[in-house]
Amino acid sequence: MFYDGSCPLCTSELGVYERADTDNALVLVDVSSASFSGDEFINRSDAMARLHVRFDDGRQVSGAQSFVEIWRVLPSWRWMAKVESIPGAVPMLEMLYRLFLRARPCVVRGFKRFQGTFGKSDPC
Structure with a gap:
């Protein structure tokens, strides 16, 4: 799983998944880390832009x-994966995810404000 470790919202969600990963099935790659430069399958820019598995x-x-x-x-979480069997569900989730990605900077700012880690004067 390639995730943006510089995003507090992403790392918060990742924490939920890590706690649920009782089988140690996920290998986590923080693409915001200085040690990640990409590989033959994914570059840093693409990896930072959206979640990849x-x-x-x-x-x-x-x-x-x-x-x-x-x-x-x-x-x-396996029960949630069953959404894939519902016709049109994954394309609908993709559409919602793309909308989220456009709003992500504002959502992250709000999340940081909620956590008290972001200046109040920073506009969204």
């Missing part, structure tokens, strides 16, 4: 499908 066989998915794949391997 890579399988052991090299296949890679991003966006809403990434969430489905994460949910699929977490015992307490």
Whole structure:
């Protein structure tokens, strides 16, 4: 799982997934880390832009499908992965995810304000 460790919202969600990962199924890669420069399958810019999941066989998915794949391997979240069987659900989730990505900077600012870690004068 490739995630943006510089995003407090992302790391908060990641914490939920880490606690649920009782089988240690997820390998977490913080793409905001100075040690991540990308590889032959993904570059830093693409990795920072949206969530990506890579399988052991090299296949890679991003966006809403990434969430489905994460949910699929977490015992307490497997029920959420069943959304994939609902016709049109994953494309709808992808549309919502893309809308979220556009609003993400403002959402993160609000999240930081809620946590008390962001200046009040910073506009969204």
